[in-house]
Amino acid sequence: MSYPQNHHGYSYGVPPPSQQSYTASYGVAPPPNNNYGSPLAALVPSTFPPGTDPNVIACFQVADIDGSGRIDDKELQRALSSYNQSFSIRTVRLLMYLFTNTNTRHIGPKEFTQVFYSLQNWRANFEKFDRDRSGRIDTWELREALMSLGFAVSHMVLDLLVSKYDKSGGPNKAIDYDNFIECCLIVKGLTEKFKEKDITYSGIATFTYESFMLTVLPFLIV
């Protein structure tokens, strides 16, 4: 099996990225061109993409208690928990930030669908590489899992992730499912932000002080 990657240690596809290369790199369908980032985008509820699984729509409708067409961070946390997945409010807000690219605390049907399919994809990935069904994956398994999602990160980055997220404190460091999702989110999010600044696809990105602060802060204070 070959993994999409380049010598810079992360996956790009070719510029401009086609939907195919985006999907290969990030394991999810690319977001449509829908004015993400516009302050108004968060105010207009989106709609379900054509062909959305009725189960996803049903799940959204259960979560959307007040029928507003949008669900907030706590509703999303509750909805995800009902699928036997326990996420901290921090992870949920990180999910919302990365799938809307705004600081909104609400998401609409379209973003919910993206979150749903991404989590499904990441869950399958986690189970594939958790070969002994221990509910935890170690550094090497995390490496393989991230690689198959299109993210080729170095041993140093992997070691940092696993040593920080390991809850056992023992010598055999590993991470469990909810922290694996946070790893996927952080790696996906930072890689995408880096790519936005690496306009020549050289593996090197240039930031002004302002753009550096505005890029990094939303990850720190979700």
Add this chain to the structure above:
Amino acid sequence: MSYPQNHHGYSYGVPPPSQQSYTASYGVAPPPNNNYGSPLAALVPSTFPPGTDPNVIACFQVADIDGSGRIDDKELQRALSSYNQSFSIRTVRLLMYLFTNTNTRHIGPKEFTQVFYSLQNWRANFEKFDRDRSGRIDTWELREALMSLGFAVSHMVLDLLVSKYDKSGGPNKAIDYDNFIECCLIVKGLTEKFKEKDITYSGIATFTYESFMLTVLPFLIV
């Protein structure tokens, strides 16, 4: 009163930074050249700098229950709480990371002294700008407080910080003392990391993907 800053929106002093310009920029004395960042540095307990206030030494000794010469994250949290300052374990670990520049969960006398004086300085700063003694400072007061510590951040960054850390949810957004400390830590830490990459002092920093990940990740997963 004039504040040290340049047109890029953050303070540099002049290269190479003298102790004076460092102090002007960051509000704390510069760390001595003591192999911070070396994997071995965390294993060798430091010593108190000459002339350290005996109260600081006494405070360290109370915190260092096992007399190991180092105190860990929970001990530091307890020690800081006894000064009527409540910090989350995340804030404490961020403190430890920024004052050692390693992922260690222990600090020695030297780093403890730096943490102590920095917090004292930041506390005085908070009280100075919390003019109505409400225990909270708003966006404009935060701007002034960060400016007087040598950090000139934009309105966009200030708005992001205050809107994220505001706990009231009301229209008059403001942050309380413990979140002010986290703001100081994050702004100080990110500014220093940015400066390390802005080798020509131009206000523009260049990162490889690897260096970007290794710069940002320690802030995210303390």
